[in-house]
Amino acid sequence: MSDSSPTPSVTAPSVTASSVPRPAVPSPAPVPASAGAPLVEVSGLVVDFGGLRAVDGISFRLEKGAALGLVGESGSGKSTVASALLALHRGTGARVDGTVRVAGVDVRRASDGELRGLRGGKAAMVFQDPLSSLDPYYAVGDQIAEVYRVHTKASRRAARARAVQVLDRVGIPDAARRSRSRPHEFSGGMRQRALIAMALACEPELLIADEPTTALDVTVQAQILDLLHTLRQETGTGLLLVTHDVGVAAESVDEILVMRHGRAVEHGPVSAVLGAPREPYTRELLGAVPRVDTPRTAGRTGPEDGAGLAGDVRPDDVVLEAVGLRREFGRGKRSFAAVDDVSLSVRRGETLGVVGESGSGKTTLGRMLVGLLEPTAGVVRYEGREQSGVRPSVQMVFQDPVSSLNPRRSVGESIADPLRARGEKDEGRVRGRVRELLERVGLDGAHYGRYPHEFSGGQRQRVGIARALAADPAVIVCDEPVSALDVTTQAQVVALLGELQRELGLALVFVAHDLAVVRQVSDHVAVMRRGRIVEHGPADEVYDSPRDPYTRQLLAAVPALDPEVAARRRAERGELSPA
Amino acid sequence: MSGFGGFVLRRTLGTVITLFAISVIVYVVFYATPGNVAQITCGPRCSPAQVHQVAEQLRLGDPLYVRYGHFLQGLLTGQDYSTGTSVQHCPAPCLGLSYQTDQQVMRLILTKLPVSLSLVFGAMAVWLVLGVGTGVLSAWRRGRLSERVLTGLTLAGQATPVFVIGLILMIVVCGQLELLPFPQYVNLSDDPEQWAWNLVLPWLSLALVEAAAFARLTRSSMLETLAEDHIRTFRAYGVGERSVIGRHAVRGALAPIIALNANTFGSAVGGAVLTETLFGLPGIGQELVHAVNVVDLPVVVGMVLVIGFFVVIANAVADVLYAVADRRVVLA
DSSP states (O other): OOOOOOOOSSOOTTSOGGGSOOOOOOOSSOOOSOOOSOSEEEEEEEEEETTEEEEEEEEEEEOTTOEEEEEOOTTSSHHHHHHHHTTTTTTTTOEEEEEEEETTEETTTOOHHHHHHHBTTTEEEEOSOTTTTSOTTSOHHHHHHHHHHHHHOOOHHHHHHHHHHHHHHTTOTTHHHHTTSOGGGSOHHHHHHHHHHHHHTTOOSEEEEESTTTTSOHHHHHHHHHHHHHHHHHHOOEEEEEESOHHHHHHHOSEEEEEETTEEEEEEEHHHHHHSOOSHHHHHHHHHSOOTTSOOOTTOOOTTTOSSSOTTOOTTOEEEEEEEEEEEESOGGGOEEEEEEEEEEEETTOEEEEEOOTTSSHHHHHHHHHTSSOOSEEEEEETTEEEOSOOTTEEEEOSOTTTTSOTTSOHHHHHHHHHHHTTOOOHHHHHHHHHHHHHHTTSOTTGGGOOGGGSOHHHHHHHHHHHHHTTOOSEEEEESTTTTSOHHHHHHHHHHHHHHHHHHTOEEEEEESOHHHHHHHOSEEEEEETTEEEEEEEHHHHHHSOOSHHHHHHHHHSOOSSHHHHHHHHHHHHHHOOO | OHHHHHHHHHHHHHHHHHHHHHHHHHHHHHHTOSSOHHHHHHOTTOOHHHHHHHHHHTTTTSOHHHHHHHHHHHHHHOEEEEOSSSEEEEOSSOOOEETTTTEEHHHHHHHHHHHHHHHHHHHHHHHIIIIIHHHHHHHHTTTSHHHHHHHHHHHHHHHSOHHHHHHHHIIIIIIISOOSOOOOOOOTTTOHHHHHHHHHHHHHHHHHHHHHHHHHHHHHHHHHHHTSHHHHHHHHTTOOHHHIIIIIIHHHHHHHHHHHHHHHHHHHHHHOHHHHHHTTOOOHHHHHHHHHHTTOHHHHHHHHHHHHHHHHHHHHHHHHHHHHHOTHHHHO
16 A cells, blocks of 8 residues: 555535545545444534533544544634543533444443443544653553553453554564653653554554644654554554644544634535635634745745835844854763754844754753853854843743743733843833833733733733843844744734834844744754754755755655645655654 | 662662761750750759769760760760769660669660550551541542541541540540450560550551541542543543552552651651550650650650651651652652
8 A cells, every 4th residue: 555645535515525636546544335334423512611612513423444633723622522532521520412422332321331441442542742641650561551451351461462562563662671661761752652552552443633743843743643644554543633733634634624612614625625725714724824835924025125124234244143152961971962063143134043853952052042051162242242141132032921921920010120120210111111012012002910821822922022122132032932822823923023023123043843933934044953053054945955864854744734745745754764 | 770779879878967967966956055964964863973973974074076976986886884883884876874764775765665666657557548548538539428528537537636536545445345455565575466455546546646647648649640641541541440540540649648657657756645645655755755854864865866767767768669659759
């Protein structure tokens, strides 16, 4: 069986599938011809938590061996639907209405015993955040064996052997030995594989994967998605994939159900929904998804346009420069260099994107540029002068807008801090400036006295940006400024940063793991790996004709929105797979 | 497993250092007090000659650190004491001599310690079974009637003083039902069966109060663990509630229970005064109270050191157990 994107085995009648040509590829799994009862049948599903309606009338069918993606932003109710398939809400006080049938079991009416048989036996859930989803006190193999014994009454020894077998199947090297490791001794990707192994142990008819790759690096994400794809091809398991990432869904499923506020917005084959969305919300969602293969657009009118760039800004003058930066952590034998011999420069009004996977040293680099961390070796120069410690003209916007704002102080107080630090004593002027800054980042100027919990994630990140602007900086280092946000919010924040850059002539250093976002905002891009810059150049050059093999590997790992491109990338990944 | 061995070694070294620090502080606090230490130590009925002799024994003419060194030397190698007419040898670990009773402190402690340890070890078994059991049960039955009953009982247990529980037990069990004789301490080596029967009531009354604290801690710790993601995983895989609670939740809830047990055990060795008094058990706690009342300084110092020893050892054992339960501790 060749690599392919799965053909939709069922077509929602409402979608005009004829207008969109389906990819002519062979079916991935041997779908039973006698598809009598569907694997999953949900109709009129409603879930209430107290007064909050999380799911409001969702209906869908999933045939045996087919794959459906539930896509939506946070709070859309997609995970609640997944939990309802296994009646995980039972006993929590949630009110569930409608019918849910999974593998022949009426989930809402099933007895506790029937439910236990369904859970893990016929339908298995692959959870998000694999570190907390495994018991830290037991060996991974023992946990899988325990689940296997619940459903098969196998002997301890046989169950343990099965655990090693499935761990080996999901690509854990030296599975017999590693099965005795505890979860913390596994890397994030291996833990996710172990969870998939647990799901496979009893050969379920349905896999329910709830954001299975959200906590992972892009190359690891690609490996996990490829693994799910191969497993489906081999075992004919049905898949319900819950994700906020349209790209991830496009890579892995036949059909997509777009959710918003607990309701279905659009439902149909991947190529139809993503290729020709009918609903405005789907179009909005797709429009917000950053594309790795289109050149920079967001927040930029371009220098040739001339409107944004004031005359006194010369594109060539370097504001911030790092020469031979190195930073070590730990002492003696255990010391390692998180950043090793990194040199770069940022020009006025320009954005430098720094992209890399977790552990590549990009955050350490960002902190050294701002002066929050002293380099072990090398210098940071601001306007040609050597810089030591923090200075007002170089500011930072942090990743987590929740923990980077003091929850016990109003946002106005937080924004006013840099002003007061510079010696502004006049309360009226401070308030006036904060009001100005709040309005500048698109918030209500009257919200001085509000507290962080009263704002949404995107709004909190705007507060973070306002706080950085308060010091009148020339450079802002943004460390993963949008990675905690939904795509539509992400697009808004990115647009705001671009707008501010144009108006204020700011230089931005944009540190992120998301290659597509970095491409959208950056003029120049530096690709980091293990503390070093492996490739550096104008964004279009780096993305369109990458020279370094690692950059190529990263780019091939980015999920594509087009199923055909996804299949091509999957083939490329096979060739580029890391040693 | 070199990481684990190294951890135990580091922890042992830490224990030795802590014990040393405790001995310094206790010695300084008691022997560097203002006033005539020799007179205090010797007791109110001493003649000036005897006070003089004690002052010499304690080397009060020397600076404090020399005196402490002498004390430490006695602890490690033993010491000879002259009592005027004869010379007493006090073997290592020598904690000195009570000048009021002419008795070696270590010998005194050794007669009291078995009583205290008998009481505390037995009570510990009861409070662990009862407390942890109640906690697990009330976490499992959360929100139901049985949980509310258990919570009420736990609160009542914690609110009732040990002597009230002890008295009630004694009146009901020994007085009215005549199931047991009124307790009276019997050495374990003399008659194990009588030893146990006589300790049943002391064990119960000491343990019931402590069990309440364990029940509350276990319940909250269990509820915290039950809210964790990995518990959801096993429920979503059809693992029965009995296994989820017994295998996964209890294991995760264990750490604070181990820590509390170390503290409770350590402080009960010297602190179960009320229980000891009520049931006429000649243990460490009772003796310490007596020594404090008559200001028998060497006995007080010796007892405080021994109690400190048990607290520190109990905590060290707890740390090692904690590391056995959760290997990630070793890495930290």
